[in-house]
Amino acid sequence: MIYTQCNLSLISGIFCPPDAIKGDIGACGWVILILSALFTAITFPLTIWFCVKIINEYERAVVFRLGRITSGKPKGPGIIFILPCTDTFLKVDLRVISFAIPPQEILTKDSVTTTVDGVVYYKIYNAIKSVANVNNVHVATAQLSQTTLRNILGTQTLSSILSNREEIAHNIQSILDNATHDWGVNVERVEMRDVRLPVQMQRAMAAEAEAVREARAKIVSAEGEMNASRALKEASMVMCESPAALQLRYLQTLATIATENNSTIIFPIPIDMLQGLQKK
Structure with missing residues (x-):
């Protein structure tokens, strides 16, 4: 007892x-x-x-x-x-949990269809809230992440999605963190993993990029030819002042050819000798 x-x-x-x-x-x-x-x-x-x-x-x-x-x-x-x-x-x-957001087909602000997926990292900081305030905290967080990703990217253009991925991911993380605070969840990080475009859009963007590169190449080539013509004009003016400079240029060109390829070299007849024969 x-x-x-x-x-x-x-x-x-x-x-x-x-x-x-x-x-x-x-x-x-x-x-x-x-x-x-x-x-x-x-x-x-x-x-x-x-x-x-x-x-x-x-x-x-x-x-x-x-x-x-x-x-x-x-x-x-x-x-x-x-x-x-x-x-x-x-x-x-209470450990950090990560899950992949399934690929979401999104219509951007400039009417381009794209598919985006991502990764969310979160952890539970209040066990009682996660049990008492929501039925399944993990499913709820995953579904909220999908809808938030679609809503945020739907207000962005394709160029901004491709160039400002870190800023967009930070905005999504802030929205998720505020929404899941009452569930005892702290969203620590959101990453946009992949942005996939339709095949036709990829071809159009590739053609546009190729056209831009060709235009730049033509501009660079034209600028090079213009600079070369100016240099040749200045060189011709120098050679006109000194006829012996033209002969030296001949010899320099022949020496350059001889170092690259073995060949028979024929020396040109100086113009002064031809002028003397013509006088006779």
């Missing part, structure tokens, strides 16, 4: 602290709670395996007693004690 009373006082002190239950559970609830504590005390060596639970370091347990959350904060990590007949608990993982 003394052993039973000691066990009963111990168990009532562990499982029924003054601030353990918020709200009134009613007379029937107290009767069920007392009977459960008595049953646990009488069968203490056996029920200890049902009362003791181990919570990992990265987990928290939200304990429900007769349908009510037992305290204002979750329990764990370590060993927790529950009543086998009246208490139930849910484990909540």
